[in-house]
Amino acid sequence: MLTENRASGIADTVPSRSAAIVVELLAVTAAVTAGHLVAGLLAPASSPFVAVGDAVVRLSPQPVVEFAKSTFGTADKPVLLAGIGALLVLLGALAGLAARRRPAVGPAAVAVLGLLAVAAVLTGPVLVAADLAAPLAALVVGLAVQRGLDRLARRPAPGPDAGGHRLPRRTVLAGASAAVAAGSLAAGGAGAVLASSAGGVAASRAALTARLAAATLAESAPPVPASAAFPRLGTVPFVTPNAEFYRIDVALQIPAVRAEDWSLRVHGRVGRELVLTVDDLLRRPLVERLITMTCVSNTVGGNLVSTAVFTGVELAPLLREAGVDPAADQIVSTSRDGWTAGTPTATVLEPGRGALLALGMNGEALPPEHGFPVRMVVPGLYGYVSATKWLADIELTTFAERSVYWRDRGWAERAPIKTQCRIDSPAGFARLPAGRVQVAGVAWAQPVGVAAVEVRADDGPWVRAELATEVSPNTWRMWRAELDLPAGGHTLTARATDRRGDVQTEARADPIPDGATGWPSTIVTVV
Incomplete structure (x- = not known):
């Protein structure tokens, strides 16, 4: 050598x-x-x-x-x-x-x-x-x-x-x-x-899961009926298992903090600062909420959308207890790893919005990759302005006074979720037997709710789809339709309409700066 x-x-x-x-x-x-x-x-x-x-x-x-x-x-x-x-x-x-x-x-x-x-x-x-x-x-x-x-x-x-x-x-x-x-x-x-296993997080999470299971809920999530999804036709389950829930964040190392060591400071433009522990949250009324979360990076027809039963504490009453300055139009939440999000204060305080400080997800404490021990969840807003994981700090401020992580990188200041739908079945480039073809998928328009979904083949007439049972306006809604397709290649397209009567726009736009738009489509061949 x-x-x-x-x-x-x-x-x-x-x-x-x-x-x-x-x-x-x-x-x-x-x-x-x-x-x-x-x-x-x-x-x-x-x-x-x-x-x-x-x-x-x-x-x-x-x-x-x-x-x-x-x-x-x-x-x-x-x-x-x-x-x-x-x-x-x-x-x-x-x-x-x-x-x-x-x-x-x-x-x-x-x-x-x-x-x-x-x-x-x-x-x-x-x-x-x-x-x-x-x-x-x-x-x-x-x-x-x-x-x-x-x-x-x-x-x-x-x-x-x-x-x-x-x-x-x-x-x-x-x-x-x-x-x-x-x-x-x-x-x-x-x-x-x-x-x-840093800091005994696994044991801490198991203990918090047990405490949540033993807690008396002030409000339970509505049951999910079998008619809320069409899994036999190819739609996803209504409630997304934790292991399959989409994950988008910038953390290469998941922050590790025990529930026993966690605390949250609420400060800034408030009448009095609050410092809260997990024990403090568990002494407050706990609620369950079925919520569909959507990532702003989701492309048209993409899968960065999931639904879970979150257990936590209402955020709005907590902020009112702190005494929010009327001029504070932004809530800046900071993650344990320093990531920041800016949420419109008015949205969180809106009656019926249901924003949470969540401790649980689908019957257990939050998984580490989804924010253990506490995260924010605000229905109807894309995650980058509302869903801070590993929550460490909340500051009431203004959009003019302070910028945050993704806004510094060109994303929009405010980001309400846009009405969208997706075709789950048949899969792209599938070969199907001639005759009646079953088309199924999912649509979302949080927090307004989905009123209708329409499907068409090629440039033919729109066919109104059958909607699954609605569980909540804050969740997605499954749909199915039947189309008579002759032999040959076909492009299937779908569009949704929300309860305000707004039809999903055909105009294509990239996710930046405030979410993608356009109609999802898939190509199939009938033989």
Whole structure:
């Protein structure tokens, strides 16, 4: 693995290309995993790998963010982290090659990457002193490993062992490299385990689930009749299981906070500040609400829409208790990870709106990825202005005084959900037998409710669909229709009408800045 640099008269050995690359890659790996381990012990979000990923999300131009969401959907976070990992491998390999004859390049490359991790943590939206421990540990360990392995790779062969035998240089380096690799694997695995169970969140969530199950509800969600969906025709279940509920957020590391440690500050333009704990919320009247949530990034006919039974506390009475300044037209809610949303105050205070501080979802405490222990849910508004997860702070302010995360990136200030529908069945490019074709799907127009859905084949007449039983204006509504289709290719199109009489517009618009518009369609072939 090593060659003598005799041509230049240098006595030291010069590592082979493969040895130089291995040294640098192991140094980078040791740095990343050491930082991940320390982060798991102290503050999971401060892991250098995660912190750099968060910085990439914060600094990426809006078109790049939208491309990632539209292309990879909910897999955008693993794709981003995989991309960062691949870039680290490439940079490490290049640095290793450059360091063969310029030894200073190796530690300098590790130092630069380490300092970038420190900068990513320092510039994050939320910072406490403990957050710096992980990137600093990564920097120290990375430099130590790089220096140690590089010395082994360059120094002359060691003297004889206790039996009088000389150990080949490559054997010494290979043994040290294997030890570093094993240590890195153990550190990374331990860090992942610690991060996933940080602070006893799993036990805390189980305890909160039990408390919610034992609580007396001031209001229960209406039962969902069998006639509320057409699953035999291909529609989704009316209530979305937690594991299938769409997830869109910017958190690469799910914030970990126990319900016992959670608190919420309500401040700003209020008569008196409130500081609330989970126990405080559980002492207030608890209500259940069936609510359909919709993401503003949902494309026409997309699946970023789901329905759940949320259990929580009414937000409007709580704000009135704080005494909202009439001039405070915006509620800025902040997530544990520093993400912010701006919600129109008038919407939350609107009689019958039903905005919640939610603690439960479909009969259990909120799943970690959906905001445990407390999140906001405001029916009728796209999530980016209403559905803050891992809620940490509420400030009453004005739209003029303060901007928020997505508005800084070009999205609209206010974002009521637009009337939309989707064709679930038949699937696109399906081949169907001639005759009567069953078409089914879902429509939504929260909080007004869906009054009608119409379907047509090609440019033919609109056929009024049969609507499933309405459960609530705040939820979606399933529909079905039958069409007589001759043999050949056909384009099926649908449109919805809400209870105000507003028909879903045909005009196509991208999700930016306030939600997509247009009629969903699918192409089928009748044989």
